[in-house]
Amino acid sequence: MGVETPATRPVSDTRPRNLRSRVTNGSVLLANVDGRSANARRYRDLVAQLTAEFPTADVTLIRSYAAIVIQTEVLQAQIIRGEAADADVLIRLSSETRRLRAALSRRRPEARGPTLDEYLSSIERTSVNYDDEAEG
Numbered sequence: 589m590g591v592e593t594p595a596t597r598p599v600s601d602t603r604p605r606n607l608r609s610r611v612t613n614g615s616v617l618l619a620n621v622d623g624r625s626a627n628a629r630r631y632r633d634l635v636a637q638l639t640a641e642f643p644t645a646d647v648t649l650i651r652s653y654a655a656i657v658i659q660t661e662v663l664q665a666q667i668i669r670g671e672a673a674d675a676d677v678l679i680r681l682s683s684e685t686r687r688l689r690a691a692l693s694r695r696r697p698e699a700r701g702p703t704l705d706e707y708l709s710s711i712e713r714t715s716v717n718y719d720d721e722a723e724g
Contacts (some may be wrong), residue, residue, distance in 0.1 A: 627658055634658070638692065645695040653688040656681055 621628060634654035642650065660681045666673040700712070 627662070630658055630661075631655065642692045642695055645692050649688065649691060649695075653685065653692060656685050656688065662684055 589708060618631075623629070624633065631654050638645070638650045638654060639647075660678065663673045663678045663681065667678070692711055
């Protein structure tokens with residue numbers, strides 16, 4: 589193991605909590621953003637949902653996806669209300685959400701099936717139960 593230096597140590601460990609940004613500490617999602625607006629609440633909900641769904645994904649990727657989803661929803665709402673909206677921008681945003689979602693899906697932890705020992709022991713337990721029923 590090498591010597592730990594400020595360059596190899598995580599940023600959160602190099603300085604006291606009170607000298608780090610509120611974004612780094614996790615007390616706010618984005619700097620200089622009032623988190624009480626409807627879009628900010630939606631953004632926070634999306635980031636939380638995606639972080640739970642993709643725990644190993646890069647936070648920057650999750651935040652980008654959430655921001656683009658919100659922009660797409662805003663444009664869709666404009667269209668539904670009959671307001672002018674740039675269809676080209678909506679198409680580009682939709683394509684980008686698809687690409688980001690695919691990138692997030694590639695980072696999803698793989699579902700782990702039973703090991704060979706677990707599988708064999710489950711078969712053994714099942715066959716023991718059938719043998720007990722036949723004798724009784």
